[in-house]
Amino acid sequence: MTSGYTTEGKVALITGSSRGIGRAMAVKLAGALCPFDVADRNAAKNAVEKILKDKGRLDILVNNAGIAASGLIMRMPEAEWTRMIDINLKGALNCCQAASRPMIRQRWGRIVNVTSVVAEAGNSGQAGYAAAKAGILGLTKSLARELGSRNICVNAVSPRLIETDMTSSLTHGEKEKLREQIPLRRAGRPEDVAGAELFLISPQADYITGQVIRINGGLYM
Amino acid sequence: MELEAKVIEIIMEQLDVDKEQCVPAASFINDLGADSLDLMELIMKMEEKFNVSVSDEELQNIRTIQNVIDFLRKNGVA
Numbered sequence: 215m216t217s218g219y220t221t222e223g224k225v226a227l228i229t230g231s232s233r234g235i236g237r238a239m240a241v242k243l244a245g246a247l248c249p250f251d252v253a254d255r256n257a258a259k260n261a262v263e264k265i266l267k268d269k270g271r272l273d274i275l276v277n278n279a280g281i282a283a284s285g286l287i288m289r290m291p292e293a294e295w296t297r298m299i300d301i302n303l304k305g306a307l308n309c310c311q312a313a314s315r316p317m318i319r320q321r322w323g324r325i326v327n328v329t330s331v332v333a334e335a336g337n338s339g340q341a342g343y344a345a346a347k348a349g350i351l352g353l354t355k356s357l358a359r360e361l362g363s364r365n366i367c368v369n370a371v372s373p374r375l376i377e378t379d380m381t382s383s384l385t386h387g388e389k390e391k392l393r394e395q396i397p398l399r400r401a402g403r404p405e406d407v408a409g410a411e412l413f414l415i416s417p418q419a420d421y422i423t424g425q426v427i428r429i430n431g432g433l434y435m
Numbered sequence: 436m437e438l439e440a441k442v443i444e445i446i447m448e449q450l451d452v453d454k455e456q457c458v459p460a461a462s463f464i465n466d467l468g469a470d471s472l473d474l475m476e477l478i479m480k481m482e483e484k485f486n487v488s489v490s491d492e493e494l495q496n497i498r499t500i501q502n503v504i505d506f507l508r509k510n511g512v513a
Contacts, residue, residue, distance in 0.1 A: 318476055363472065 225269045226415070227262070229309060230279030234378030235328065238404030239276060239411050252279045252305030262312035271320060274415050275313040277306035277327045277350075282380050284339045295342045302346035303353070310357060314366070323366035324415040327354050328407075329426065331374035331434045351426065358424030367423040369414050374430035376402040397432030438512060442503055445484060449477045459501040485512045 229252050231240040248264065250257040265272050280302045283294055306327055317323025332340055333347035350370060358368040381401075384392075393399060410427045413419055428434065436444075443457045450467050463469040463477065474497075478489050481503060487510045489497070497503055 315479065318472075319479065360472065364476075 224273040224415075225265060225271050226274035226276065227265060227272060227309070227313065228276040228278055229305065234278075234380060235373065235376060235404045235407045236276070236278040238408040239278065252277075252308055253300040255308045255311070258305075258308035258312045262309075262316070266316055272313055272316045273320070273322060273324065275309055275317075275323070275325045276411060276415075277309055277325070279305050280328060280347075280380075282340070282343050285342075286339055287341050290342060298342035298346045299349075302343065303349040306350055306353060310353065310368075314357075314361060317366050318361065318364045321365050323361065323364070324419075325354075325357065325366065325368040326411050326414050327368070327370045329354070329370045329372045331372055331428065331430050333372065334426075335434050354426070355424045362423055367414070367419065369419075369422060369424065370426045371407055371410050371414070372426050372428045372430070373402060373407045374428075374433050376404055376407055376429075378404055392433070395433055396430070400431060402429060402431060438507060439504055441484075442481070442500065442507070445480055446477065446500065446503075449473070449480055457500060459499065459504070461500050462498055463500075464498070481507070485510075487512065 228236050228240050230236040232249075248261060250261045252258060262272060281297065283298060285294065310325060310327075313323065313325065317325075327350045329350040330344070330347040332344040333351055336344055354368050354370040357366075361368060381389075389401065393401060407429050410429050414422065414427065439459075443454065446452065446457055446463075446467070447454060450463070450469050450473060452467050456467060461467055463474050464471075469477065478494065478497065482488060485507055487507065489506070493506065497506060
C-alpha cells in the first residue's frame with residue numbers, strides 16, 4: 215500500500231502507508247492512496263510516472279513499506295530470505311531509482327528510508343530482516359553522496375519497538391522484557407517516528423544528509 | 436537550427452562550458468569536466484528534448500559529443 219500526498223506545495227510518496235508508521239506519516243499530510251508492489255521495479259517506475267502526470271513533480275519519498283519475520287538461520291526457508299530482501303531492501307532501491315529522476319531534474323528532493331535498530335545491533339532470530347535493514351543504511355549513505363550535488367537529502371530513521379501491527383505479534387512477556395531495557399520505559403508510537411520523518415523533510419533539516427536518526431527511547435545508543 | 440547546434444546548446448547549458456570547448460571529439464568526462472551524474476542528467480535532457488530513449492547498453496557508448504549526434508541521427512532525429 216502506498217500513498218501520494220501533497221503538503222504545502224510539495225508532493226510526497228510514502229510506501230506502506232496503509233498501516234503503522236507509514237499511516238502516521240500519511241495522516242499528517244493529505245492525499246490519495248495508490249497501491250503498488252514496491253518489489254516490482256516496473257510498478258515503482260509506473261507509480262512515480264503517474265504521480266508526475268497527476269501532480270507534475272515528486273519532492274519527497276518515504277521508503278516505509280516493510281515486513282518482519284522471525285526464524286533461526288538454521289531453518290530459514292530461501293523464500294523467506296528472498297521476501298525479506300525484496301520488500302525491505304529492493305523495494306527501497308526500486309523507489310529511490312524511480313524517484314531520483316524527477317528529483318534530479320527539480321534539483322530538489324528528500325528521501326527518508328526506514329531502517330531498524332536491528333540493522334546496527336542485530337537481533338537473534340532476525341538475520342534476514344536485519345540484513346535487509348542494514349542494507350538500507352548503505353543505500354542511504356551512498357545515495358546521500360551520489361545525489362547531494364542536486365540538493366537531494368537522503369536520511370534514515372531507525373526505530374525500535376514501535377506499537378504497530380508488525381510488533382503486535384510479540385508476546386506480552388517479550389514486550390515487558392524490552393520495556394525494562396528502554397531508558398524511557400515505554401514502547402514507541404508511530405507518531406514518534408513520523409515526527410522525525412517530518413523534521414527530515416522540513417526546511418529545518420536542509421543541511422542534514424546521510425544520517426540515521428535513531429528513535430528507540432534510548433534502547434540502543 | 437542544425438542538429439549539431441541544438442546539441443551543443445544543450446551541452447553548454449547543462450555542463451556550463453564554452454562553445455569553443457564543444458568540438459565533436461570532446462569527451463564529456465575527460466574534456467568537459469562532467470562527472471557521471473552530470474552525464475546522466477545530460478542524457479536525460481537529450482531524451483526529453485529529442486523524444487528518444489537511450490538504453491543502458493547504448494549509454495555505455497556515449498562518451499563524446501559526436502557519440503550523441505550519431506545516436507540521435509541513428510534514431511531518426513534530423
